[in-house]
Structures are given as structure tokens and as C-alpha cells.
Amino acid sequence: MDLPRIWRLKSQRYKLEGSQCKSCQKLSFPPVQVCSDCRSQEIEPFRFAGKGSVYSFSTVYNPLTQFTEFVPYVVALIDLAEGPRITAQLTDVKPEDVSIGMKVEMVIRKISEQSDKGAIVYGYKFRPPIK
Amino acid sequence: MRKVAIVGIGQVPVREHWDSGLREMAVRAILDAMQDADVRNCDALYVGNMLAGYLSDQSNLGALLADYAGLQVSEAVSLEAACGSGAAAFRQAVLAVASGMVESAIAVGVEKLTEHSDVSPTNGLATAADADFEAAMGLSFVAINALLMRRYMHEYKCRKENFAGFVINAHDNARHNPHAMFRQAIHLEQYQHAKLIADPINLLDSSPIADGAAAVVIVPAEQAKQFAQPAVIVNACEVGVDTLSLSKRKDPLKLGAVTQSTQRAMQTAGINHTDIDLLEAHDAFSVMTTLALEAAGFAEYGQGTQLANPATIGINGKLPLSTFGGLKARGHPVGATGMYQIVEAVTQLRHQAPDAIQVSDAKRAMVQNIGGSASYVVTTILERDKA
Numbered sequence: 001m002d003l004p005r006i007w008r009l010k011s012q013r014y015k016l017e018g019s020q021c022k023s024c025q026k027l028s029f030p031p032v033q034v035c036s037d038c039r040s041q042e043i044e045p046f047r048f049a050g051k052g053s054v055y056s057f058s059t060v061y062n063p064l065t066q067f068t069e070f071v072p073y074v075v076a077l078i079d080l081a082e083g084p085r086i087t088a089q090l091t092d093v094k095p096e097d098v099s100i101g102m103k104v105e106m107v108i109r110k111i112s113e114q115s116d117k118g119a120i121v122y123g124y125k126f127r128p129p130i131k
Numbered sequence: 132m133r134k135v136a137i138v139g140i141g142q143v144p145v146r147e148h149w150d151s152g153l154r155e156m157a158v159r160a161i162l163d164a165m166q167d168a169d170v171r172n173c174d175a176l177y178v179g180n181m182l183a184g185y186l187s188d189q190s191n192l193g194a195l196l197a198d199y200a201g202l203q204v205s206e207a208v209s210l211e212a213a214c215g216s217g218a219a220a221f222r223q224a225v226l227a228v229a230s231g232m233v234e235s236a237i238a239v240g241v242e243k244l245t246e247h248s249d250v251s252p253t254n255g256l257a258t259a260a261d262a263d264f265e266a267a268m269g270l271s272f273v274a275i276n277a278l279l280m281r282r283y284m285h286e287y288k289c290r291k292e293n294f295a296g297f298v299i300n301a302h303d304n305a306r307h308n309p310h311a312m313f314r315q316a317i318h319l320e321q322y323q324h325a326k327l328i329a330d331p332i333n334l335l336d337s338s339p340i341a342d343g344a345a346a347v348v349i350v351p352a353e354q355a356k357q358f359a360q361p362a363v364i365v366n367a368c369e370v371g372v373d374t375l376s377l378s379k380r381k382d383p384l385k386l387g388a389v390t391q392s393t394q395r396a397m398q399t400a401g402i403n404h405t406d407i408d409l410l411e412a413h414d415a416f417s418v419m420t421t422l423a424l425e426a427a428g429f430a431e432y433g434q435g436t437q438l439a440n441p442a443t444i445g446i447n448g449k450l451p452l453s454t455f456g457g458l459k460a461r462g463h464p465v466g467a468t469g470m471y472q473i474v475e476a477v478t479q480l481r482h483q484a485p486d487a488i489q490v491s492d493a494k495r496a497m498v499q500n501i502g503g504s505a506s507y508v509v510t511t512i513l514e515r516d517k518a
Binding site: 036058062067076077 | 263266277281331383
């Protein structure tokens, strides 16, 4: 992945910034240019709080090459408290301790390393909340 | 729009083809389809392929393959819709002939997945999903299907073993298909103990990475009787489209694009579910078979795995499924898969299948090719020409 592309995505990756439709208030993650409900193009950024619950999950044993060091790792669909569903890795939890409906919160972690000479990508993962 | 017919078919065996490249496989399939139809040329060539650019450094397949197949064409172009690329090319060929723009067209699907040491097919297949927000988070394409399977098992209280019948059926049929990659039967115990790829999906839930090419020749239906082979009429070829990402669907277990394309196809063909003699389904993963059968209306939501028994989906069952082994056992050379499905359905409707897998008196087949996690779906209804 190219550096400008990583840079362009930093608001999403670091701040969980999606979008809200000014017309019908629909929330989206990732951000959209046109509202999928009302077609309005009046869209503004919206920062999600990073709390949610697990909708589904899988432990990956056969990874994409840039994730080899993390195997086995857990990926999940997470229902954010504000509504939208997001795709992310879970962290700080054993695969056998993950369950559907489990509460999770966002943290910033290393996502992947492109190669020895490539960029290290940081961004959101989700973990069980620290009380 | 006029009706069109398939008058020639060709395919290479689904294998790891160390001795042939992309162009040799595709040209072989094209030439075999033209020989089957006994034609020397066609007016247009539509190529279905997903990963030649990514894995083989080769784009612009339309011109390449027209040249190497010795075709004089007015159009040659490649279409991509992930695992639905084959059907995308087929549909384009159907539309081109149906519209009257050309008098004959070839659709070929081709994929070369197995010989690449410096680029990963797993990474390539993940480009079927959202690169920035799914693959970039570590989701392989298997993992995306695993998310669906886990949720399905949770929501419908469904056990893993319930899916096994689809896999066993596919392997059972593939034994008799000389073009299939896996020609051995498998048993429930093997399924239960297969290696996990992305939990809960194991190796035997998954279709294999493979090379292959398959092609058909399409002409106006009114000319079909001039050809040597029994003609097969394309009664419908309809698309459904959904979001690329699972996360953006209200209920990911309800494949909206499957429902749309099935309903449109059945409406266009003027038929309903009971009129279908066999179904070539997109069984890339056992959960996808299940979800697609439900969304297509062959089962209620949550009940799809109840079809996974020989009395229902076996060759002599009510709805013979994956009659040549499906993606699971014939193999899944992604961009070629949609064309293998068509070639196999045509073989059934010509009554030219090997005896053990010939559906008796097959008159009408439904073929469904799914791109991505059902983001692009093509449903085709084929019918044996009334002689």
C-alpha cells in the first residue's frame, strides 16, 4: 500500500471518523460522499466513540501475507453503539474467549507491516473494555 | 431483444496447470467451443477474469485472446466482477447477440491462480472485498465467509455438521466428472476433522484454488437448429447487486442480490422454483450454498441446510445440485467458474453428461454465479430447445 493512501485514511484509522448525513442524520462508517438512505450530498464528518459489541467473528489461520506475524488472529464485525457496523481485528483477547454479543472498545494498534522496507500501518482494533 | 442459444461448449480440466498459461487454457476452451459448434469465427469475444492483472501481470485479455484464438472480431473485451467474472462475460455475450449488435459471440472464463511465488492468491482473492476497510484489516475472503457462517450458526442454532451434506454431495458428483479437480468421495468424519482455515470454515467447507478455462458460443435462437449439437436456449440471464462490504448490509445473512437476480430471472423466463430440473449453485463455501438457496427461495431463512441430503440435492433428488461437483469439488478457478457452470448445465440439458450424473430428462437448469460475498450475482435460466 502506498504512503499517500495510508495518510489519506488516517482520520478513519486513528479517530474512527465516519460521516453523518445533515439531511436525515444517518451515520456511516466508512464515510460516504452521498447518503445511502436519502441521497443527500450534504455530509459532515462524525467521530464514533469506539464502543460496540461483536456481531460475528472468525479466527484466521491462513492469513493475507502482511498479517502472517499475527496468526492466529481474530477478525470481527462489530456493531458500534451509534449504529453502523464495522470490520476490524480483535486484540488483547484469546480466540476461545470471544463470543457474539461481547462488549468491545477501540484501541490503536499496529495493523500490519508492508514488508521490511515498507510502511507500518497503525489503526483501530477492538478489545474487551478495561474497567 | 431476441432470444439467444448456446450452440458450442468447451472446457479444460480444472487443475494446477503447470504446463499451460492463461492464454493456452483460454484459447483451448475457445477453440473447443467453436469446434463443438462447428464455426470458424465469431463476431465478438467476452472474457471473464478476475486476477490476471494482479497475479500474472496481464491485462487487456480481450485483444490478447482474440489474437491467439485467431478470431476476426468487432469487439473483444474483458469483464471483472470477482468470482462472478465468468457470468459477467456470459451476460455480456448474451446481451450483444440478443440486441442484434452481433450475430455470434464467444464468452470465455479463464483464471490462473497456482503458479505465483511472489504474489499471493489469498491476497488476490481478498481484492473481491473492500481493500481499505476489510482486507486492510486482515480479512481474507475466507474470513469474510467465516463471519457469515459463525453468525448463521449463532442465529439459527445450526450445528457445523448440518453443512456437510452439501460438501459430500459435491464430491460425490465430481467423481464422475473428468474435468473436476477432486474426484474422490469424502465422508462426514473427514469433514468434521478437516483443518481450520478461518474458524468455523475448514478446508472441506472451501472450494479449492485452481486453474481453468471454459467457453461457449452464442447465436440467435432462430438460427440454433442449423448447428450440429442440441441447442440450449438462454431464457433469462439477470443480475442483482448489493454492497461490496458485509458491514454495510442490514442483515448479512439475507443475500439481497441473490433474491433480486433469482426473482428477475424467474420472471423473465416465466417459471417458478418447481420448474427447475437442476441447479448449478455457487458453492464456494458451504455457508454460501446455504445462504444462496435461502435467498433464492428454495428454502426458508434458517432452513437451508435441511436441503443438504441426497433425497433433495442428489442427482435423482428433487433439486439436483452441483451436478458436476460444483465449485467445491470441480474446483473454483474464480473468473472461469461462471463459465464452467454454464458449460455443465448445457451438458446436462443436451443429455451428454456421464450416466452416473445425468439428471434424467433434464429440460431446464438454473445457474447462479456469485461475485464477492454476493455483491454481484447473475442467475441464468437455460432450457433445452424443443426439437
